[in-house]
Amino acid sequence: xxxxxxxxxxxxxxxxxxxxxxxxxxxxxxxxxxxxxxxxxxxxxxxxxxxxxxxxxxxxxxxxxxxxxxxxxxxxxxxxxxxxxxxxxxxxxxxxxxxxxxxxxxxxxxxxxxxxxxxxxxxxxxxxxxxxxxxxxxxxxxxxxxxxxxxxxxxxxxx
Numbered sequence: 001x002x003x004x005x006x007x008x009x010x011x012x013x014x015x016x017x018x019x020x021x022x023x024x025x026x027x028x029x030x031x032x033x034x035x036x037x038x039x040x041x042x043x044x045x046x047x048x049x050x051x052x053x054x055x056x057x058x059x060x061x062x063x064x065x066x067x068x069x070x071x072x073x074x075x076x077x078x079x080x081x082x083x084x085x086x087x088x089x090x091x092x093x094x095x096x097x098x099x100x101x102x103x104x105x106x107x108x109x110x111x112x113x114x115x116x117x118x119x120x121x122x123x124x125x126x127x128x129x130x131x132x133x134x135x136x137x138x139x140x141x142x143x144x145x146x147x148x149x150x151x152x153x154x155x156x157x158x159x
Contacts, residue, residue: 015087022080029073037066104159108149112142 040063044056119126119138128134153159 019080019084019087022076023084026073026077026080030070033066033069033073037063037070040066100158104153107153108146111145111149115142115145 040059044059044063115138119128128138131137150159
């Protein structure tokens with residue numbers, strides 16, 4: 001499976017399961033192939049040549065094929081580890097984008113919450129409460145604050 005294809009569908013559980021399944025298959029293969037390599041090496045080094053001289057090239061060939069399989073397993077293991085790191089990087093990037101949006105929203109609403117909290121107090125000596133246009137003025141100030149913060153975030157290329 002090409003590495004670019006694994007991230008096309010956004011099913012993160014499916015990707016995680018496929019990576020774990022591939023890793024499990026490689027572990028099983030390693031457990032079965034490594035003993036073959038060792039057995040072939042021991043068989044070729046026997047002094048009495050139990051199998052005869054004519055079988056020795058075939059044993060070498062079998063040993064070479066076993067070593068090739070082990071090399072391919074190591075390559076596949078490296079690819080799977082790279083894909084796993086890429087998968088985690090993609091998850092972290094998505095999480096960072098979500099956190100950035102939540103931070104921007106919080107940054108916009110914190111000053112607005114402060115203004116609402118100040119004018120929501122039950123004091124009689126708040127002069128703006130007696131103004132004819134006090135309520136619309138607070139709304140204008142809050143909307144302007146939100147718009148200015150959004151403009152500032154866009155200028156900084158945070159949003």
